[in-house]
Amino acid sequence: MTFEHLTSDFYGYQNLLTDREKNALTELREYLDAEVRPIVNGCWERAEFPHQVIKPxxxxxxxxxxxxxxxxxTNSAVFRGFVALELSRVDASVATFAGVQNGLVAxxxxxxxxxxxxxxxxxxxxSGDVVGAFGLTEPLSGSDAARGLQTTARRDGDTWVLNGAKRWIGNGTFSDITIIWARDVADEQVKGFIVPTDTEGYTATKIEGKISLRTVQNADIVLENVVVPETLRLQEANSFKDTAKVLRLTRAEVSWSAVGNAVGAYDAAVAYSKTRMQFGKPIGGHQMVQDLLVKSLGNITASLGMVVRVSQMLDEGTQRDEHSALAKTYTTSRMRESVAWCRELFGGNGIVLEYDVARHFADAEAIYSYEGTQEMNTLIVGRSITGQAAFI
Incomplete structure (x- = not known):
């Protein structure tokens, strides 16, 4: 098995991986290119999820x-980051599914x-025998979930009764379980519950009309007197600080996905620049086209350096909230720039799915916002810099 470096990994960060990690990444890349890449544009256009990819x-x-x-x-956080990059390089929606299943639910x-x-x-x-979803965001509570969570949990003997609503829940239309975060009416602390989605009083409705991550099946969830046994309460989740532990683990991975989405657009742009003829030669031979590619590669390279170091800090046990927050705010901003430049390179063809850049361009908008908005991550880093909280 031969490992091929991504041309977009200009400084060779993949050399940090072990041979076993490189082999695993090669297997993933081969599967994605052979089985996932051919179907993703159709799935995105129809807003359908390809369930056949779950088990592979x-x-x-x-x-x-x-x-x-x-x-x-045994593997490193840098390897796991490159896994997220590879998934997003092919399709950010499939990457989001895996991120929910692995990062948020597990x-x-x-x-x-x-x-x-x-x-x-x-x-x-x-094993994929159980598909999960993660229910934190609510119709009226997103960035202020720590204080504004309105879904309630009431203890009733050996059970809990949940009432409330959740919104933007990825995998929510077909999950077997959903991790529901709710405020305990007794002590006002946020607690977590593993809720089987066939429980009476639990309903999920697909959110229609999206312009980004259309393949992701986001749901509105309603909980009406949903009864959950104490055995399905997450036993070590006693406040929002525990919820934040999970978000801290996943925020860095979202940064890797942002880099991967930019890489997907960049790869498509480089390939197009070599085959699209204008003024008697490939457009890659024109100065302004090279400028767009170089600026995009610069963003990708700077972002890769940041996420690699953040993942190394995770392995070292030194990563803090502000480290992953800075990575999220920086990489998603640079991704947004880069996919726009890459789409621009295609001219009118850049808005057509078959050229494989429009999807990355549109999906960037969701990646930019989820797992902590630009503004919230900025304020987390700002608090670290100044010692002053400016959230309200």
């Missing part, structure tokens, strides 16, 4: 690498579940 991605370790209970081999159980809950649920999630 599980076999490739996409939902198991992060957790000691399920990891097929991450919630790994960070906040008991040993028994981890042993029961993580293998099922890793």
């Amino acid at each position: 991605l599980a076999k490739l370790g996409m939902y198991s690498y992060s957790w000691p209970e399920t990891a097929p081999f 991450g919630s159980i790994s960070a906040c579940g008991s040993a028994e809950q981890r042993a029961e649920w993580l293998p099922k999630i890793a």
Whole structure:
């Protein structure tokens, strides 16, 4: 098996990976190029999720690498970042599915579940036998979830009764379980619950009309007197600080996905610049086209340096909220610039799906906003710089 470096990895950060990690990345790349890339534009246009990819991605370790209970081999956070990059390079929607399944759902159980809950649920999630969703955002509570969460949980003997609503829940229309975060009416603290989606009183409705990440099946969820046993309460989730542990783990991975989405647009632009003829030669031979490519590569290279270091800090145990927040705010901004430049290079063809840049251009808008908006991540870093909180 021969490992090929991405041409967009201009400074060779992939050389930090072990041979085993490179082999696993090659297997993923080969599967994505052969089985996923040919179908993603059609799925995006129809706003349909390709369920046939769930099990093959599980076999490739996409939902198991992060957790000691399920990891097929010892691996680094940098490797896991490159996995997110490879997924997003081909399709940000499939990357989002894997990120929810692995990072948010398995991450919630790994960070906040008991040993028994981890042993029961993580293998099922890793195998793809159970598909999960993550229910934190609400119709009236997004960035202010720490204070503004309105979904309630009331203890009733050995059960909990949940009431409320959630919005923008990825995988929400077809998940088997959803991690629901709710405020305990007794102590006003946020707690987490593993909620089977066939529970009476639980309903999920697909959000229609999206212009970004159309393949992701986002749902509005309503909880009406949903009864959950105490055994499905995440035993180590006792306040929003515990919820934040999960978000801290996933925010850096979203930064990697932002880089991957930019790389996907850049790869398409480079290929097009070599084949599109204008004024008697390939457009790649024109100065202004090279300028667009060089600026995009500069953004990608700077962003890669940042996310690689943040992932190394995660392995070292030194990463803090402000480190992942700076990565999220910087890489998504540079992604937004880069996909626009790459789309520009295509001229009118850049708005047509078949040229494989329009989807990256549109999907950038969702990546820019989810897992912490630009403004919230800026304020997290600003608080670290100045020692002053400026959230309100």
